[in-house]
Amino acid sequence: MTLSSLFIFRPVATTLLSLGVVLAGLLAFFQLPVAPLPQVDFPTISVQAALPGASSETMAAIVATPLERSLGHIAGINEMTSASSFGTTRINLQFDLDRDIDGAARDVQAAINAASSLLPANLPSRPRYRKVNPADAPIMIIALTSDTHTRGQLYDAASTVLAQKISRIKGIGQVYVGGSSLPAVRVELNPAALARYGIGFSEVRSAIAAANVTRPKGSVEEAERYWQIDANDQAKTANDYLPLIVAYRNGAAVRISDLGTAVDSVEDLRHAGLKDGKPSVLLILSKQPGANIIDTVNGVKALLPQLQASIPGAIDLSVVMDRAGMISASLHEVELSLLLAVALVIAVVFVFLRNLRSALVPVVAVPMSLIGTFAIMHLCHYSLNNLSLMALTIATGFVVDDAIVVLENSSRYIEKGMAPREAALKGAGEVGFTVLSMSLSLIAVFFPLLLMGGVVGRLFREFAVTLSVAVIVSLVVSLTTTPMLCAHWLAPAEPGKHGRLYHLSGRFFNRLSAGYERTLHWALDHGVLMIVLLLCTIALNVYLYVIVPKGFFPSQDSGRLAGTIQADQGISSRAMQQKLTDFVEIVRADAAVRNVIGFTGGQQLNTGRIFVTLKPLDERQESVDQIMVRLRARLAHEPGASLFLQPVQDLRIGARGSAATFEYTLQAERLAELRTWMPRILAALSRRPELVDVNTDQQEKGQQITLQIDHDEARRLGVNQALIDSTLNDAFGQRQVSVIYNPLNQYRVVMEAAPEYWQNPDILKKIYVSVPPSPLLPAGAQVPLSAFASYGPSTTPLSVNHLGQFAAATFSFNLKPGVSLSAATAIIDQTMQQLRVPESVHGSFQGSAKAFQKSLQNQPWLILAALASIYIVLGILYESYVHPLTIISTLPSAGVGAILALLAFKTEFSIIALIGVILLIGIVKKNAIMMIDFALNAERTAGKSPREAIFTACLMRFRPIMMTTFAALLAALPLALGSGYGAELRRPLGISIFGGLMVSQLLTLYTTPVVYLYMDRFRLWGRRRFRSRTSDQLAARLERP
Template sequence: MRGFSDIFIHRPIATVLLTIAVVCAGVLGFRLLPVSPLPQIDFPTIMVSATLAGASADTMASTVAAPLERALGRIAGINEMTSSSSLGSTRLILQFELKRDINGAARDVQAAINAARPLLPSSLRRNPTYRKVNPSDAPVMVIALTSDALTQGQMYDAASTTLAQRLLQIDGVGDVNIGGSSLPAVRVQLNPDALARQGVSLTAIGTAISNANRSQPKGAVEQGDHRWQIEANDQAKTAEDYQPLIISYKNGAAVRLSDVATVFDSVENLRNAGRAGGKPSVLVTITRAPNANIIETVDRVYATLPEMRELMPASVDLQVTMDRSPTIRASLHEVERALVIAVGLVILVVFLFIGRVRATLIPAVAVPVSLIGTFGVMYLCGFSLNNLSLMALTIATGFVVDDAIVVLENAARHVEEGLSPMQAALKGAREVGFTVLSMSLSLIAVFIPFLFLSDLVGRLFREFAVTLAASIAISLLVSLTTTPMMCARLLRAERDEKRPPIWVVRKFNDGLAAVQRGYGNSLRWALNHGVLMMLSLLVAVVLNVYLFAALPKGFFPEQDTGRIQGFMRGDQSVSFQSMRDKLEQLMGIVMADPAVATVSGSTGSSGFGSSNSGSMQITLKPVGERAKESSQQVIARLRAASTKVAGVNLFMSPVQDLRAGGRSSNATYQYTLQSNDLQALRTWEPRLRQALINEPLLTDVNSDQEDKGQEIGLIYDRDAMTRYGITPGIANQTLYAALGQNTVSTIYQDRNQYKVVVEAEPQYTQQPDTLRKFTVINTRGEAVPLSAFTSWAPTNAPLSVNHQGQFAAATISFNLPEGVALAQAQEVIDRVVVQISMPNTVTGSFQGTARSLQDSQKSQVLLLVAAVLAVYLVLGVLYESYIHPLTILSTLPSAGLGALLALWTVNMQFTLIALIGILLLIGIVKKNAIMMIDFALEAERKRGMLPRDAIYEACLLRFRPIMMTTLAAMFGAVPLALGSGDGAELRQPLGIAIVGGLVMSQLLTLYTTPVVYLYLDRAGKRVARWRGKRGPDTHAVPSEPA
């Protein structure tokens, strides 16, 4: 009977060419694969933003955020909707279900904004805008612009008109954001006293400026064959052009703008500052396009920098203050290094067992062919070269060699028995073809549940699972085609070898033979004491449960990416000028640290944070240049140093490649309180926050609830207003014209558009008492002092107002000290909530990464059960048996015990990476049982052996390939377990879990599997007899095996 491999053995040229084709496809795919730190996870997220200069947080929340929330809340598929309103701005974050199409969601968002527009304030000059964002995709580069000659406004203008446009043309660049200042503008600072003397209202100034600055088409005139376009000097472009503008006439004399205001060239927003390199700076933040290669994108930006420096003004210096690529390059280099070491170790293991170079060449070819061919599959699937996919290939090194080992070892055994290499290859491939198929398919079955997971875990590890499955599938094909063909051409009997094995191989095989003899004796004892073996299996199950519960749980290993995100939070009454000074002081402290390479930062109201906030981007030196200090150790030192600056807190956390959730906060993890009773929320949030500050397992505890900002509360006397002919609308317009940085006109230039901003002179905006100097022009044209109908008093007001799901919300964010697991922090928070007796009217929930951990914990056990069930179903179909798959799966408790015990020994958290290691063990350790059971069943069916004799012989016969495949898989994981350098914290849990599981499994399953085989075989016979299918009792104690 011909086998599948026969045609490939008889046609070596065709087989070689097919193998070369697989390698070529893989090499081509490798060159085309994008590079990223982790698989691309596109969270369907849309950010809606609206601005209304001068509006308070309360006003923005009630008049802008609330109508938008009601309209947007009707969109299907929203997982979470949050809003944050601060001075002059509102931002809403809509996070959709992962399966939701982002383009369809964007159309729904635009329709909802259009529907809400009539409900928004008429003073909202521009419609709310939206853009698609990916919260998990951090910027790839930050470029700082500094100059000793130009102002920040001029640098911002150059960055906006030249630099950003050129950057967006670079392949791979998705978005460019400019911060640290704003565009140039003409600022008109009004003198209320002068306006009162001239009888001109504050609101009239805006109208006059707008009328005097018009850019409209004027048409053309024609005569005969000539045409003249009409143009006029209707555009006032500089402060000098605006100063002589006539605002009104008094007693026949012109009142010019310069008579009642100071007009000068400045910027749109004075309360916005960036710093880098110890100087005022404009910061250009670059984000990659979806699925773009980060390293290639960064390289293209660097290649374009000389050209961009030529385009910029000569006095502007461009400095890269943050670049993600060095740590990504280093991390991927470490994984690639681990992959090469793993391949070398695996081939070394094979050589030690086989002892002959010619035979070792066979798996030495199978391994790289399987791994290289996988790159082609990765490209077709749209994957990337990232830490997880390369880790999958590193682990696969120990798997893909297994199939080749099984075929090679069986063929080599037949050669030693006297068959020719051709006959040995044909017979050996036929004998183990089903075994190889069973091992490969049952291992691939472990990853089937990942294909049905639509949550973050499924998206994150789909590339890992498919990459590993593809390498195993290619390995299966290679082991049934190329490997037997090479066996037929390269194998020689040991007696035919011209040179004896080297002494290392001889010693190794002598030792292995001694171990095998000892194993035979101990196995006989184990079969005679089956109850003890079954008890040991039960103990392993109990210890699995105990260790799983005892191990600290985390979501994803904390990475040391060499970057730290810092958030500043000042006193709620702090001024912008004070925050700018504190930013400079803190950046000086950070830059003085020996582990810090660069730092850039900004503060002000350019973004959507409150007015007392700021941010920093800190880049650390490479690990080798900072005395092997982790980013957490650097943060602890900087945290202590930052306390020297009074009136501000600096919260820092390591930047992670994986970030779940769309909300921004001052720390990595969030716990959100919600209530429909705003007063209850404002009462209980500080109590909970203070209680958590006292907990040692939490650091950087802070909240986004800021309701102690200072406000001047105006009380209108409506009777007096009526007497004076003034309405609240007229008074509000007057105040907004003076204090709201009101944009009244647009200056159109060739490459950009600039604004004219009107406000009162600074001496009228710095103290509440200066309100007495404001006058309001009534309906009769008379100037009425504001104090004639208004009283005021200082009060407290929120600097920001936050909603979640249209309810008032406050988010407490926190970081973790080094060594503390996220699950431990969650337990602390749940305990404290109970201790302070928080009422049911205030509910709390974890958000972002903390919520993802909760969700993943719910699915972990289900994922493990699904993987075991999938393996059972595949094995049941292959063996046409309900019993034998259970025997094979009995190897799992010992593997799980070894993995959990190894993690516990090295004090490592149980994260998703460790979970993947245990899932892989489900596929790895069952190979031992498959090899035992296949040969035992063969002996029973073809030679009529008793089950005990058959399993005993199978264990001894397959001892060498079992040891070889196990050691190959183990040494494939050793480089990950022992790895150091960049990204080691991501690789180590996987390697440690696999090595620990394999060691424990090898010690136990060599004894428990044969015992379980006999017990289940006996149980199967009893069931058969009970069903009337009696058979002879085959379990009499056999004679001692030879």
């Protein structure tokens, strides 16, 4: 009794068990989260520190370096980069993928504490860190605009009210507010007035700090009453600061209004945001790990009326970007492909078996296998994403194969006149081992994927597990439910009741089978030619793999663009905001653009960011690459600044942000060498037509006013360096000198010289340093800078970047349409050789390009590991060293077909295409398994010769081989021809599988039986040699005395 017979004789139990599997899968389906790709958490921590007014070199020396030395001792750091610019330092720590992020965060905090004694004492706040995931793009952006409210008021509403409410929504991980800064009172001083009254900046700062305090005041009480004590000790608006007394001169009070003015403004004037040309503040929302993006976005949208009601009515809220629509559309396309694949494979069954009842068996078996997979996906905490749904789409061709093998064999016996139950018992019993071999060897293909490390391994683990689970569920269904359906659903053969279509198709298949029989005779008679053809396909595989353009991950048309503005290094913040406005207007004018948002005021004063939302695919004719080409031509005419655009991708690798998609980093033993060679390499690469948007983060020509201090004279006048730096910071550093406490938030008081005095460096002549009282100067003094210092223009780096604690410079680039990443990396390596860059200057790819290089190195080993896994599993199943080699011999032709198809459709050999080739390894060997399994059985049971056995097996299994191949072909067809969102991701998989199956089907029907005969001869030869050697050794032992 076989396993299938238990279920054939118990149809009710089998039906109920099947329903249970389907119900469990359906319940799990509605609980699975939705995402564009599997969740890949890059354990990354960003450390930030600020010292307003400090130059980039100062920040790198006194903030970044001490922190990096301390952080560098943490275990498990994969990459540490830092960027120091005017007033800020950001250090990104990317840990090994297996590192626990919470444990890493504790180590980071301990390292910051250890470095605190080496950091400047005047840091406004301690360095802070936050856990980030570079792979998570924002899921939604909300813009606040108003015709009456200032940017500061918009930011206050966004930060104080909206961000707090949104952060409580299920699924929201972080809310970033950009485009301005919090409201503040700015005390703007007139250096000439200060000099006239003999008052220094430090005295004003001390007066503000002393006057604006919030201290406990206690209470009083009598026998029956109790009073708390309060006072008007908080100055909350600009008007409260104007009458503040700073000092007395000649008995008269000198107030802030005498020294300058105070205005209600914002903390940092350099931040500005735009939405379609209007001043705006932006709320940028990110999700929590594992959250359902669609549910989270819908939750925010449902709360929008409440959010609008919680802020002033003159402020407008608008959603300028959300990923839910694109993700829904992309998954909808995959679901349609899945349904179409199911329909096509069912049609294959009907066409070949010419029986409606037979075609209905896969209608039950295929959906049941796929739906049952959802239950295991839920237990594994997987999501519905492009890769998991692609796995199920491809699995349609696999799961129907198992049902086809059982169904076709049972139908064959029914056609011979056997009763359905007996036919199902005999048919399922004969092919049970075949189905088991096909399924286990297919699952073996995915073992290497499951064991892969790095980003690719994490990304495709869910794909491999989902596909393997679908195959396992299909195996169980094909040995239980399918035989039961064949026994109780199929009708006995009635030759007289078939229609004209049945007989016409029968004649066609008979002719096809007869043609195969004739050509198979020829192939077996010309075995040497077939072997030569097989060897040629192996050599052709190697050649095609070398020449095929290679890429990492297909570039997707997500309907979104991200842009980075790089302006002249000496540009002012006001001019930079005008450049932002100009670029926004140029991009908005394009017919394919729906809306544009942007902001300035990031780490570098001469940079800005722009986010473009394109119209949906059905409303525009061009692809995202075509739109970018058109925009580049229009943006090239803007003087003094460049806007670099790149399509937003679902997969992002690397913790640093760059102006283009791919990155290459240079490091040198000496900083002077780096500054010498970086411009040369950049110029050479910019001339290459294959690369576009070539740019660098090395900006060494920022304008600077350098003071030349006569230290002896300064010392004679009682001035030290600390007093000089503090005075300059007070005047020009937007120094935060006090805090205003409000019920919902805290605001700053910023002191500086009035903006009209920033326009010319000559203002330094009017700056006085306050010298405190001393034995030589009992009353103190006001000493002009000009008394002990001169100044002149010079240049300075706008940003100092480190990689692994050493100076580094990175250039980024995009690819011209039609250029592969493999070609680009070769161009860069070739350029470095042509320029004869010294060994002391070395470069390395970063981000996606680095991941591409690693995956390229692992691709051959991954394919070999898949072949080894199949060989081991088949060797165990067949208890043979030889027959697995026969089965594996079918694979070279599939590789040739896959690469030829990719070349024909001008598609790169990407990671997705590689997965297609690995899947082909599992698909194509099924044909050989069906042939060899029946041939071995014929040799053992019927005593046939190897040639007669393999010939009979090929003819007998010709129909199921054609059915399974066409089922897999048609399952891949919707992916290969699909359109819509995410089609770029799915297309390489479908093309490689379709092409591989087409070529392999033509060749393996003839090469496999020939290889079987040669391998059988080899097996017999080896056995004879072994026996002969054993006999000789035995005889030798017997002859010994």
